[in-house]
Amino acid sequence: MNEKELIHYFKSLGLIVHTTTKARGHQGFFIKNRIDISRNTPADKIIPTLMHEFAHYIHSKIEPDMNKTGGSLEALFEENNPVIEKELLKVTNFVDENSLCVRLYEHKARVKLKIKNYEKIIKIDYPDFQRSKKFKEFDKYIKKSKAKYLLKYDKVKLIGGLFRYNIEIYSIDTIEKDFPDMPKAFAAYIRLKSAQKKQSRISARINRYRKYYAKPTELFARFVQGLYMDEQWVCAIAPYTTRIFYNLLDKGNYFELRDLMYRMNARNSAAAG
Secondary structure, eight states: OOHHHHHHHHHHTTOEEEEEEOOSSSSEEEETTEEEEETTSOHHHHHHHHHHHHHHHHHHHHOTTHHHHOOOHHHHHSSOOHHHHHHHHHHHHHHOGGGGOHHHHHHHHHHHHHHHHHHHHHHHHOTTOOTTSOOHHHHHHHTTSGGGGGGTOSEEEEEESTTSOEEEEEEGGGHHHHOTTSOHHHHHHHHHHHHHHHHHHHHHHHHHHHHHHTSHHHHHHHHHHHHHHHHHHHHHHOHHHHHHHHHHHHHTTTTHHHHHHHHHHHHHHHHHO
16 A cells, blocks of 8 residues: 555544644654644655554554553553563664664763763872762862852853843853863863763653653554564564464454555555565
8 A cells, every 4th residue: 555545544444644744743643533744754754654653543442541551562462471562672673773772872871981081080189089979179169169050050151240241151161261270170070060960861861762662552553563664574573472463453453453454465465476
């Protein structure tokens, strides 16, 4: 089935399909009986995205509150076997490489290295320095310096004077210029604290992504998407789950998904022949 045929089929089921919106998801979005596909979605990604969003529609018929709860694998596959989740995560990694968070992990590693380098600089003058303990010498110094604002922000603008004409701008990138009398170890400590905050933000972002991709409703949608993209490969990396899925599909557990997949498989077989 091509894109037009697939959309026509969805509409025949009473679904509203928009393909020229921004979509609230990355490339597509499903809510109630409506599927939005972003107009910025690459041509070769449109059908896989439609399949992904249709899987959400099917899931909503099985678990009407899945948008709020994230759904459950037991409701989708009629058993709560940890093998299913492991296999679905493999499929998710195949379907969407962003789920691996490679860039975020690389960024986190670079920040971690910076933290270690700043620590080395500090230990030149303060060999007993430990990140987990208070840096008393620094704390005593920073109370009298405007550099204290850089412990909270990487860049600050201070406005003062009677008519607020006195503007001072400080940045962690220009500490040596802004505070020429500051010891090198203290400048390194300010940068270390900034890097630690950045590391925490990256970790929080990774956790958000992992929780999102691990939701049963997202695992199921990417599983269906993966079967369209490369059925043989998905069967190879998720043999247990695909066996259960096709058994339930034949029983009609996934409603119109059975008819759709049979149609698409028939079209693919005819094209191959």
